[in-house]
Amino acid sequence: MPRTGLPRAFNRDEAVTAAMNLFWEHGFESTSLSQLRAVMGNISAASFYAAFDSKEALFREAVERYIYTYGDVTDRFRDTSLTSKAAIEQGLRQSARMQTENSHPLGCLLVLSAVKCSPEQHHIQELLAKERERVRGWLKSCIERGVANGELPDSTDIPMLLTLFETFLRGISIQARDHVPYETMDAAITQLMRVWDLSAKTTTQVGG
């Protein structure tokens, strides 16, 4: 809260959102500072660095903003008021729906915005990998809950099921970018969930 001095001429909050959308569309490295300053209200370089430490610091803010807004669709994986199956199914459907909306860039920012970058910015890749790992943890906990509450048998191959659903989830980002419509992905999710039912029906076997 700046108390004295010239007040900022642009809305910092709106600027972060605009930056998030640009990073989402073009990725971290391919988004230049001049492009960012343009969408942030045609602000000068001095104004930018008075408000943000660096391009990387802005990116971190943009990622945080994404997680708490569009990225919150994966919260369903943590919703214990639903059955494990419903949590996964709804998480997948919501992700597909959000990533195919045309009111913002297609796909998931956490998957797409730094899938590749120069060696000297490897830590940016790691930042997003850590966020994906968080989602993976929720998905894993959700499946483990399904085993614990009897939805799935004790013999369930948890890493396998986790990978099945997570791989599909990650693929949604590429498919959304390639303009595969939501409805088709939604239908595919319906069939994918039948694997859950098959796992649920399997009688308990001796684990290896």
Place this chain on the structure above:
Amino acid sequence: MPRTGLPRAFNRDEAVTAAMNLFWEHGFESTSLSQLRAVMGNISAASFYAAFDSKEALFREAVERYIYTYGDVTDRFRDTSLTSKAAIEQGLRQSARMQTENSHPLGCLLVLSAVKCSPEQHHIQELLAKERERVRGWLKSCIERGVANGELPDSTDIPMLLTLFETFLRGISIQARDHVPYETMDAAITQLMRVWDLSAKTTTQVGG
């Protein structure tokens, strides 16, 4: 075949392969010409431009090289000596195996190396999108063949099945980058293919 003049001091073929690996690892835009020249045998800029028109032209050659080498795992989708189910299953397993090998960069070059780029290089994105579309076409033909030869009922929702398998296929690239091991993806594919069996067993219904 140069007949006169000073012969090239570096192996053009090996240089393209080295460039392919660098593009595969870091993507088109994040790979600089100086990095390329370094791995291509510490060649000078003049030598580079004597052998290649531009960075983009080299990238196109690298993509072509990839398609005919590592990328050929998806040829299984076109193998009509197999049942449609076997073609898809083997194509998925081979893709997962190749993309997780540690003798080269992880994931698929066609999916990862230009998923994001600056607006002025949109055509690079489109180049790779077209290659992915080709694979999508093979996958679609494979499923259609399954319907035609009776493996799948006429009521089969082809776009749905296509998207189910393609979304998983695309997800493998992200998962491989995130170091998900081949064995786990292989197990997931086994379960994914059970959806095929369910589709095959479904009695013919009135289509919508």
Place this chain on the structure above:
DNA sequence: CGAGTTATGGATTGATCATTCTATATATTA
């Protein structure tokens, strides 16, 4: 008003980007 504080515009930094140029070295062909 004057002192203190902050944001701004605009020029500038040094690095790196892809690409081109010039001069020279080395090959084949006549």
Place this chain on the structure above:
DNA sequence: TAATATATAGAATGATCAATCCATAACTCG
């Protein structure tokens, strides 16, 4: 050996990159 052709090294091109500097404008507080 002379003419021709090609590749080379190394410097230089202009553009753009993220980031910084300086002077000035505009605000609050005393």
